Amino acid sequence: MTPLVPLAGTAGCEAAACVLFGAIDLADNGILVLDRGGLVVCWNAWMVRHTGLSAEQVAGRALPELFGPALSARVMAAVRNCLDHSRSHILSPSLNRQPFPLTMPGEFAERGEGIDQSVTLKPVPGVAGARFCLIQITDVSQATRRERFLRRQTTELSRAVEDLQAAKDLATRANIAKSEFLTDMSHELRSPLNAIIGFSQLLEMDQAGPLSDEQHEFVTYIHKAGDHLLKMITDILDLSKIEAKRLTLEIGEIEVDRFIHDAIKGVGGLSHTRGIAIEYAAGERPDLSIRADRTRLAQILMNLLANAIKYNRANGRVTVGVAVPLPGWVRIAVADTGPGIPLERQGELFQSFNRLGAEFGAIEGAGLGLALSRKLAELMGGAIGFRSRPGEGSTFWIDMPSAASAAAVADEPGEEESGTALPALPPLTLLYIEDNPVDLRLVEALFQAIATVRLVTARNGEEGVRLAWEQRPDIILMDIFLPGFNGFEVLARLRADPQTRTTPVVAISASALPADVARGLGAGFHKWLSKPLDIVELLTVLANLVKNCRPAPAPPPAGL
Amino acid sequence: MISTLDLRPEVRDALTEIFNIGIGHAAGVLSELVNDEILLTVPELGVTPRADFVATAGALWTEPASIVRQSFQGPFRGDALLIFPARESLELVRALLAEPSPLETMSELEREALLEVGNIILNACLSCIADLLEQEITNALPLYLESDPATLVKALITDPDWYVIFLRIDFTVKRQNMRGNILFVLDVPAVTAFGAAVEKLVDHFESGP
Numbered sequence: 001m002t003p004l005v006p007l008a009g010t011a012g013c014e015a016a017a018c019v020l021f022g023a024i025d026l027a028d029n030g031i032l033v034l035d036r037g038g039l040v041v042c043w044n045a046w047m048v049r050h051t052g053l054s055a056e057q058v059a060g061r062a063l064p065e066l067f068g069p070a071l072s073a074r075v076m077a078a079v080r081n082c083l084d085h086s087r088s089h090i091l092s093p094s095l096n097r098q099p100f101p102l103t104m105p106g107e108f109a110e111r112g113e114g115i116d117q118s119v120t121l122k123p124v125p126g127v128a129g130a131r132f133c134l135i136q137i138t139d140v141s142q143a144t145r146r147e148r149f150l151r152r153q154t155t156e157l158s159r160a161v162e163d164l165q166a167a168k169d170l171a172t173r174a175n176i177a178k179s180e181f182l183t184d185m186s187h188e189l190r191s192p193l194n195a196i197i198g199f200s201q202l203l204e205m206d207q208a209g210p211l212s213d214e215q216h217e218f219v220t221y222i223h224k225a226g227d228h229l230l231k232m233i234t235d236i237l238d239l240s241k242i243e244a245k246r247l248t249l250e251i252g253e254i255e256v257d258r259f260i261h262d263a264i265k266g267v268g269g270l271s272h273t274r275g276i277a278i279e280y281a282a283g284e285r286p287d288l289s290i291r292a293d294r295t296r297l298a299q300i301l302m303n304l305l306a307n308a309i310k311y312n313r314a315n316g317r318v319t320v321g322v323a324v325p326l327p328g329w330v331r332i333a334v335a336d337t338g339p340g341i342p343l344e345r346q347g348e349l350f351q352s353f354n355r356l357g358a359e360f361g362a363i364e365g366a367g368l369g370l371a372l373s374r375k376l377a378e379l380m381g382g383a384i385g386f387r388s389r390p391g392e393g394s395t396f397w398i399d400m401p402s403a404a405s406a407a408a409v410a411d412e413p414g415e416e417e418s419g420t421a422l423p424a425l426p427p428l429t430l431l432y433i434e435d436n437p438v439d440l441r442l443v444e445a446l447f448q449a450i451a452t453v454r455l456v457t458a459r460n461g462e463e464g465v466r467l468a469w470e471q472r473p474d475i476i477l478m479d480i481f482l483p484g485f486n487g488f489e490v491l492a493r494l495r496a497d498p499q500t501r502t503t504p505v506v507a508i509s510a511s512a513l514p515a516d517v518a519r520g521l522g523a524g525f526h527k528w529l530s531k532p533l534d535i536v537e538l539l540t541v542l543a544n545l546v547k548n549c550r551p552a553p554a555p556p557p558a559g560l
Numbered sequence: 561m562i563s564t565l566d567l568r569p570e571v572r573d574a575l576t577e578i579f580n581i582g583i584g585h586a587a588g589v590l591s592e593l594v595n596d597e598i599l600l601t602v603p604e605l606g607v608t609p610r611a612d613f614v615a616t617a618g619a620l621w622t623e624p625a626s627i628v629r630q631s632f633q634g635p636f637r638g639d640a641l642l643i644f645p646a647r648e649s650l651e652l653v654r655a656l657l658a659e660p661s662p663l664e665t666m667s668e669l670e671r672e673a674l675l676e677v678g679n680i681i682l683n684a685c686l687s688c689i690a691d692l693l694e695q696e697i698t699n700a701l702p703l704y705l706e707s708d709p710a711t712l713v714k715a716l717i718t719d720p721d722w723y724v725i726f727l728r729i730d731f732t733v734k735r736q737n738m739r740g741n742i743l744f745v746l747d748v749p750a751v752t753a754f755g756a757a758v759e760k761l762v763d764h765f766e767s768g769p
Contacts, residue, residue: 086698
């Protein structure tokens with residue numbers, strides 16, 4: 001061994017050796033020394049604790065003798081290399097987990113897991129050519145346990161991430177399937193609604209002979225329920241389109257004053273029925289205009305107005321106001337005099353299908369309006385907010401970015417003729433191509449009562465084209481999904497023939513998807529009406545087509 | 561004192577063979593340890609003066625490396641270095657371990673395993689040199705470093721008369737091939753003894769069997 005230097009406070013080498021051995025005993029590692037022959041000459045207290053063998057028991061004995069076959073062969077190979085060739089060695093815990101059979105003190109060897117070790121062997125020259133092998137053993141059980149735990153956690157975590165990804169993919173696919181299903185359903189539901197709404201409109205107009213007051217009332221219920229169902233279908237479809245990110249917007253400038261004025265007119269019927277007055281100082285801010293999609297913004301405002309009317313008190317009041325809450329923004333606010341929303345339920349307000357206490361009441365709705373409105377407003381870069389105090393009423397508002405310049409607002413031309421009075425039609429021949437017998441019957445019933453209109457009908461595209469050439473109708477109405485030639489093919493044939501090239505053709509389809517409408521108008525249909533048919537709209541379209549496309553020489557005869 | 565070691569091809573081949581025998585022994589120990597076949601070969605060897613080596617070292621390693629360093633002493637002083645590109649050392653240790661870690665960086669225990677692998681390989685090579693020089697060389701415990709090898713070598717060799725023995729080693733484990741380097745940095749007495757040993761080899765060739 002290295003000659004010991006006398007230490008301060010000790011008397012010579014012997015005392016110094018005592019201090020050193022004391023230090024070796026104190027170490028929190030196993031330390032043992034083998035002589036040139038591989039026999040134990042030093043064995044510290046840690047080794048005693050972890051082997052149960054005292055220094056006296058091990059002195060002068062070789063390691064295989066002490067540990068038997070439980071001692072790793074690699075330890076002995078390293079010991080020999082150290083003593084014979086002066087090589088230092090390291091035995092790492094991952095490659096040799098437990099080179100020495102050691103246990104924690106107090107643990108039964110057969111029960112204990114043993115100690116994971118990191119072992120180093122170092123040759124130490126002695127005097128007169130002697131050589132020793134110094135072995136140090138470090139307990140790394142904690143580190144290996146920690147690493148095993150970490151490995152398990154990481155593996156589980158990455159498996160969980162994979163599972164989540166799979167679940168997300170599944171949900172995405174399911175959501176797309178749901179959207180497609182809703183789109184299909186909306187189309188399928190529109191067809192029967194065409195019969196319900198169409199015929200109830202005819203009955204309301206007394207087209208099939210006068211009804212009793214009670215019959216009239218019942219028919220009105222059927223009509224309203226049909227309208228309500230249609231609105232819900234449209235809302236559900238809109239929501240699913242927003243979720244599937246398939247809703248396209250046409251952002252343009254909108255003159256606020258006129259826009260509000262039109263929206264109020266749109267809910268005029270409802271406010272009249274409910275006896276709610278709508279107050280709006282029209283023309284107050286003629287200078288303000290905003291950027292939004294006109295149709296979608298109208299949808300939001302009409303929804304807020306309808307809510308304000310429906311959730312109002314008897315003889316209540318709705319006040320519409322315009323303000324500039326921040327530079328660059330315009331706020332349209334709708335205040336009611338209703339009961340207000342309880343504080344604890346205000347958080348649920350914008351959730352789909354949430355009707356806040358109206359679930360079992362007389363107020364109709366599916367609870368989609370506000371959820372849809374918020375999503376639409378956000379899509380257009382705006383926001384919806386509200387303030388409500390129970391007993392005092394609620395105020396809802398839309399904030400939209402203002403348009404750069406209020407001037408030069410090219411407002412859409414007014415929706416031509418509109419109103420509740422049925423427009424009069426000059427004498428004309430109509431061809432209606434439709435395979436659905438109920439839809440056909442509806443239009444036949446409508447024009448039975450209009451003496452000026454001669455209606456010719458065809459059940460398929462081929463017959464339609466033939467009749468168009470034979471009868472020379474003034475206007476052609478046409479379904480799109482026809483047996484044989486579809487609506488687009490029929491249109492192409494009509495356009496290819498000089499006799500029918502300029503005849504206005506109106507599509508009447510159960511599809512109301514903007515893409516279909518755009519495709520139809522692009523193909524050359526003059527108008528695209530969606531089922532369920534609004535009879536007033538149909539008559540208005542016909543009247544406008546007659547006026548615009550064929551300068552009517554004859555004075556309009558008496559209408560209906 | 562030799563100033564250059566312009567090795568004749570047959571001497572270079574003989575030296576390479578000597579190291580291949582030693583490193584083959586290390587491969588046997590490793591194979592037993594991981595219970596899988598491990599192949600180690602030395603396909604290339606060179607002996608270069610310090611100045612020449614330092615001048616070319618920069619181009620030799622372009623990325624950080626995992627290094628196992630073992631200093632040795634006895635009649636000679638010097639350093640033995642096993643160098644693997646950091647990425648390859650991670651692949652190597654993961655190929656060797658039964659339970660490789662899923663983490664992106666080397667864990668503490670994996671580092672220690674790499675240290676043991678380096679220790680086995682470097683010990684085998686040191687024994688070759690010791691046998692060649694017919695001297696006993698005592699080595700210190702291995703140390704693990706992550707560093708730029710060129711900078712490390714420059715810092716280790718300050719004496720212009722020192723030499724570098726440069727070995728390329730190919731490592732094959734579980735059908736994966738990895739490539740590393742071993743460097744022996746030798747002090748003046750070691751180089752002198754090495755030169756004498758090489759001359760003996762030359763004599764052996766010239767006298768012929």
